[in-house]
Amino acid sequence: MTTVNFFRTMNEKDLTTLENQFNNPQFTVIARLLFEGVRGYECSEITNLKVEDINFETKALKLHDSKGSERDLAVSDKCINLLKQAIEQKSFIYKSSRDNELREREFVNSEYVIRPIKTIKETTTPVSQYVLYARLQLLKEFCNENIKEFTREITKKFNNESGFVQRKLSKQELDQIDEKCSIPQLAVVVRLIHEGVTPQEIVNLKRQDVNFETNELLLTDVNGNQRKLEVSENCIQSIAKALEQIKQKEIPENDYVLKPSKALETLFTKTEDQCTLQEVVYKYNTVMEWYDHFKIGTDE
Secondary structure, rough: OOOOOOOOOOOOHHHHHHHOOOOHHHHHHHHHHOOOOOOOHHHHHHHOOOOHHHHHOEEEEEEEEOOEEEEEEEEOOOHHHHHHHHHHHOOOEEEEOOOOEEEEEEEOOOOEOOOOOOOOOOOOOOOOOHHHHHHHHHHHHHHOOOOOOOHHHHHHHHHHHOOOOOOOOHHHHHHHHHHHHOEEEHHHHHHHHOEEEEEHHHHOEEEEEEEOOOOOOEOOOOOOOOEEEEHHHHHHHHHHHHHHHOOOOOOOOOOEEEOOHHHHHOOOOOOOOOHHHHHEEEEEEEEHHHHHHHHHHHHO
């Protein structure tokens, strides 16, 4: 079995290895959801996820946080397929620690994706975050990793490494990124997000959606809803530079402002002409990590 560094070096390849080797979707789907940016207070976006919240056609989830917030999130084909398996899963086989015999336990029938094991007392409420932590703990043991404070830090760690956390940037910092970042296809992501464009709207943004005269963008969300947004001249210039970058051979020419990178094909689901949501988040985090090092160098 390939050892999966589940905590420090989690990536698409490692996660796929885990999913293929640990044949229990009710467990592995939790790690997949965390990896793709599902979070919430005490992982409540996962515990509150119902079957009806999944749009299998658009590959989007409607997420509900325990504090009352709601948002839509596009996920990968792998995530959708794993969600289907978790929903269809009726039971699982385990080895009893008492006599080492194989036994079967059934899951509760429920409208929620993550379901508890059947007991004498049936429940139709969401599982607690401790059920998630316990299942992730089993995944950790399966991977034979020594992960200290895993259950206490799981939400924070996965979100920081795999999800989207927007940074507040000053005008000076944005100008430095525009000036010093030599890859316009990366810099434009930071500029767009700063101006109020969501990652999913960036995925859908096309050349014809940009009005270079009025500095307006026609934005489309995961459900096809559209809105207009007026942006700064600097943002328009950043978009123009990103569109010019198609001259580089690894970037395909198409109508989308943000192009899928061939260099990242091993990390994300391959698409012919459209960047994935996960790649947008990855590019944003990459720029911010680079900029942190850049600032340290200039401060010294």
